[in-house]
Amino acid sequence: MKIMEKEIKPYNTAAGKKEEVTNMFNNVAGTYDFLNHFLSLGIDNLWRKKLVKLMKQQQPKQILDVATGTADLALAMLKLNPEKITGIDISENMLAVGKKKLQEKNINNIELFQADSENLPFDINSFDAVSVSFGVRNFENLIVGLGEMRRVLKDGGKAYILEFSKPKNRFIRAIYFFYFCSVLPFIGKIISKDKNAYSYLPESVKNFPDGKKFVELLQYCNYKNIQCIPLTFGISTIYIAEK
Numbered sequence: 244m245k246i247m248e249k250e251i252k253p254y255n256t257a258a259g260k261k262e263e264v265t266n267m268f269n270n271v272a273g274t275y276d277f278l279n280h281f282l283s284l285g286i287d288n289l290w291r292k293k294l295v296k297l298m299k300q301q302q303p304k305q306i307l308d309v310a311t312g313t314a315d316l317a318l319a320m321l322k323l324n325p326e327k328i329t330g331i332d333i334s335e336n337m338l339a340v341g342k343k344k345l346q347e348k349n350i351n352n353i354e355l356f357q358a359d360s361e362n363l364p365f366d367i368n369s370f371d372a373v374s375v376s377f378g379v380r381n382f383e384n385l386i387v388g389l390g391e392m393r394r395v396l397k398d399g400g401k402a403y404i405l406e407f408s409k410p411k412n413r414f415i416r417a418i419y420f421f422y423f424c425s426v427l428p429f430i431g432k433i434i435s436k437d438k439n440a441y442s443y444l445p446e447s448v449k450n451f452p453d454g455k456k457f458v459e460l461l462q463y464c465n466y467k468n469i470q471c472i473p474l475t476f477g478i479s480t481i482y483i484a485e486k
Contacts, residue, residue: 261359261383265333267443268312272336274434276313278441281430290479291319291376294405297472297483299323301401303371307331309360309392310378314341316405317353320374329370331358332378361387365395372396376405380451389464396486402466403483408453410477419478423448453480 268275279287294316304326308317311330320328330353332338338355345353358364360375361384373392382388392402410416423445431441452460454471457480461469466484473480 261333264381267439268334269336272334272340275337278431278434286475290405290474291316293474294376294403294481295319295322297481298372298403301372305370307370307373307395309373309375310381311341311355312337314344314353314355316374316376318344328353330355333357333359361391363391363395367394368397369395370397371400372403374403377407379404379406380447385460386464389460393464393466393486398486401483401485405479405481406451407448408477408480412476415476457482
């Protein structure tokens with residue numbers, strides 16, 4: 244797929260974001276799971292369960308989980324009884340936490356290893372489904388990352404993307420961004436000891452092209468039969484797109 248520079252530019256992020264994101268997640272890996280569940284009041288687990296429920300309709304056997312982090316979604320997808328789940332992430336420390344979980348649970352059909360979401364080390368048509376939860380907004384080049392996900396999907400395979408979005412309701416939106424911009428960074432800084440990590444989160448959500456704009460990006464990357472499913476007043480959204 245040929246992509247013109249002027250078309251990519253609005254959705255490119257600043258050069259060096261990949262290194263910044265890698266360092267940030269390496270720094271917070273030890274407290275990441277606790278903070279995620281604590282700061283979201285456990286709603287993030289409900290969102291993952293909803294995604295898995297939607298995936299069940301397809302019954303994928305070979306699944307790739309991009310930006311798998313500590314493998315929360317990969318573990319949740321075991322309910323689908325897949326043959327294998329492959330999880331990749333650029334953060335070595337996040338993967339270490341995920342691998343420890345797999346060892347403790349004696350799980351052998353999930354494989355985790357370090358790789359770049361914009362240069363996936365897999366052949367074309369390798370997976371029935373590709374998932375990414377709360378990671379697609381961290382791609383340095385969103386179009387390239389989405390294109391790579393599509394490339395490794397089998398024909399008729401589906402991408403399942405769970406990501407934060409901006410609520411449409413003004414009242415909900417005001418509360419949401421007050422929490423995201425003031426409360427969350429303060430608590431995150433105290434617990435994680437990283438002053439930047441939880442300030443990055445609200446900024447990345449603000450800058451992410453959610454909703455209709457993201458659907459347009461998926462269409463541009465040649466996905467079809469796209470679904471956009473808002474969750475919890477539009478705080479997050481599930482996108483489903485077919486190759």
